[in-house]
Amino acid sequence: MSKQTLNHIIRNQFDVILFEEGCFSPLNWLLREGHLDYGDYEKWRKGKSAFLEDHFRIPIAEIITDLQRTQDYATALKLESLSHTYTSTTSQPLYFSRSPANELIFTTVYEPAKDRVQTDLFFDSAPTCTAHDLIRAIIDKRSHDIAVLLAKLKPSSPEKHQQFARLLAFENKMQSKETGVQKIALLNQVVTPLAFNILGRFAHDFLTPLWHKLSVEIADRHFEAEAPEYHLSFTAFKGFQWQQVLSSIDRERDWVKQPLLIFRYAEACFKLNKEREGIANWFSLFVRYPETAVRLIDNTCNRLMFSDWQYFSELDPELEPSLFPAWMVMNKPALAKNTVRSDRKSNESLQLIEALVCTAHSEIDETVIHLRARLQHNSPALFVHYMRTKDKQEDGSRKGP
DSSP: OOHHHHHHHHHHHHHHHHHHHSSBOHHHHHHHTTSBOHHHHHHHHTTOOSBGGGGBSSOHHHHHHHHHHHHHHHHHTTOEEEEOOOBOTTSOBOBSOSSHHHHHHHTEEEEOOOOSOOSOHHHHHHHHHHHHHHHHHHHTTOHHHHHHHHHHHHHHOHHHHHHHHHHHHHHHHTTSSSOHHHHHHHIIIIIHHHHHHHHGGGHHHHHHHHHHHHHHHTTTOOOOTTSTTSSHHHHHHHTTOHHHHHHHHHTSTTGGGOHHHHHHHHHHHHHTTOHHHHHHHHHHHHHHOHHHHHHHGGGOOOHHHHHHHHHHTTOSSOOOGGGHHHHHHHHOGGGGGOOSOOOOTTOHHHHHHHHHHHTTTSOOOHHHHHHHHHHHHHOHHHHHHHHHHHHHHHHHHHHOO
């Protein structure tokens, strides 16, 4: 994967977080991209783990490289960089890494520069500090401190007080006897945007436990295509419970007939580093539901799928979306060895490309000629790209290292 492609992917991830949370936090990026399990994060927050880097799902060198790209992008956007100190639920200091240089990268948060002129620093800082303390109390679930700080905030900043009071009222409503379906709608459509607006990068600490409780409440509910959010695969995804996403989908009869479930299944596989299973399900999605796949692929967190799709969509001659899996195998021959279930039988072009890839090091015999003829008849445009790829490979072989 080229450096330019990687930069594009990282910038896309950065933009999404900046838009939703109002700032970019490396910690939230780690959780959202599946590089950190939420359960391990909770243990760290409770002071049960010395360094968060011990729980990363990919090598720390790769993570640091990506975060250095976010630094470059934040600089280009002229964002402010703020150093944030993390503490446990018992107010003890927390550390990401044993390396001071890496620790600085992990604790640097980026947010838009403040344009306003602060005319009265003392007057302005009092409610700001109180609001900050209130956020920490909410995240740490210190009910007594919440009440005290909320009362303190009311006379100095009535508007902020009203926002916090509204958020806490919604949190209480989530504990009510309303149905899980009603709570999902409330949490997803009202509470989530409000939490990000008030709590910013700390919103996940507030929202995730609520999603976990909802997952328990709707655990026995079956998937309905007309109401796709009212299913465990949705609430578990929101709560970073990737294995639960898979198990909730596996129990659904004929779930492979639901494109959204295929998408959720694939994405959960990627979060769990089950690359082969994730790719196989994305292949199934494109083969069986290409139009839906086109709408969903921009939401994928998998670099291979996203970057290759960007390249695929700019091909000349153009290829139909259903040919995306065949084109990927053609350019990444190792994918032909993926033995995980996918819909190869229903896509002749994919079968032909896989067969041709497996004969790549053989002499051009009758079998190869026959396969190429079938591919040319089945998909002339794909055949053009196949021959271009072969010419490049043969030219590279002639030139040598």
